[in-house]
Amino acid sequence: MIIDAHTHIFPDDVRKNREAFAERDPGFAAIYKEPKARMASAEELVSSMDAVGVERSVICGFSWNEPGLCALHNQYLLESAAKHSRRFIVFLSLPLTNPDWSARELDRGLKGGAKGVGEIGFYRHEMTSQDVEAMKPFLTLLEEKGLPLLLHTNETLGHPYPGKGRTRLEQFYEIILAFPRLRILLAHWGGGLPFYELMPEVAKAMTQVYYDTAASPFLFSKKIYTVVSQLVGPEKILFGSDFPLISPRRYLQELEGSGLVAEDQKKILGLNIARILNL
Numbered sequence: 104m105i106i107d108a109h110t111h112i113f114p115d116d117v118r119k120n121r122e123a124f125a126e127r128d129p130g131f132a133a134i135y136k137e138p139k140a141r142m143a144s145a146e147e148l149v150s151s152m153d154a155v156g157v158e159r160s161v162i163c164g165f166s167w168n169e170p171g172l173c174a175l176h177n178q179y180l181l182e183s184a185a186k187h188s189r190r191f192i193v194f195l196s197l198p199l200t201n202p203d204w205s206a207r208e209l210d211r212g213l214k215g216g217a218k219g220v221g222e223i224g225f226y227r228h229e230m231t232s233q234d235v236e237a238m239k240p241f242l243t244l245l246e247e248k249g250l251p252l253l254l255h256t257n258e259t260l261g262h263p264y265p266g267k268g269r270t271r272l273e274q275f276y277e278i279i280l281a282f283p284r285l286r287i288l289l290a291h292w293g294g295g296l297p298f299y300e301l302m303p304e305v306a307k308a309m310t311q312v313y314y315d316t317a318a319s320p321f322l323f324s325k326k327i328y329t330v331v332s333q334l335v336g337p338e339k340i341l342f343g344s345d346f347p348l349i350s351p352r353r354y355l356q357e358l359e360g361s362g363l364v365a366e367d368q369k370k371i372l373g374l375n376i377a378r379i380l381n382l
């Protein structure tokens with residue numbers, strides 16, 4: 104069974120009025136202000152999944168700065184999951200530096216069937232140690248509840264693009280060290296963090312850390328599938344497309360030509376995320 108561990112869908116209101124939402128949220132504006140930045144509906148995602156043979160998808164919203172916008176988006180995700188039974192797995196958008204509100208919204212989301220939190224990203228400014236401190240009460244709660252957190256990470260070198268954050272990898276490592284039992288899914292191959300798992304103490308600290316492939320065809324050579332498999336093991340890699348940014352088809356083609364054995368490909372394509380989410 105193929106499970107896409109990283110997609111985004113948006114409510115009609117946001118898709119039709121992107122300028123208004125861009126004015127309310129500078130992080131959203133940084134990525135989605137231009138009409139060429141695609142936003143998909145739940146129905147478009149289902150069509151794409153059917154065309155490519157993806158059984159289920161983790162659906163994410165956006166890292167809005169206002170609680171009200173997170174609530175609006177979460178409502179759409181929960182309703183979409185209810186409408187398309189067994190196709191979607193909801194990850195909630197929460198303002199993690201507002202732990203009290205986030206805890207209440209998490210409670211509401213879990214009752215509606217949500218299975219995790221994310222994708223959380225710091226797109227406008229880099230994540231600082233103060234942000235990490237502010238997030239700690241909520242991350243403690245997530246760790247206690249055994250829920251996974253999908254965090255946006257990116258490589259800090261190379262070409263610029265909308266949504267490329269400037270947070271140093273050290274900040275993510277700070278979170279990882281502070282929450283050793285929290286299952287952290289790092290988007291976009293962890294921005295290069297897998298390399299550091301060659302250091303024994305880093306590997307030991309990152310036993311609950313996973314890496315997704317989101318946006319890989321835009322960023323890395325397809326050699327990355329075998330290279331990261333050697334670095335951290337195929338058990339820690341999750342197929343995520345970042346749909347509608349790139350069609351899942353591109354990843355399936357790259358993976359097929361990667362030279363990884365079928366068993367490892369199956370882990371990446373669904374078995375790993377199924378285990379994380381107890382599906």
Ligand SMILES: [Zn+2]
Nearest residue numbers: 222255256290
């Ligand atoms: Zn991302």
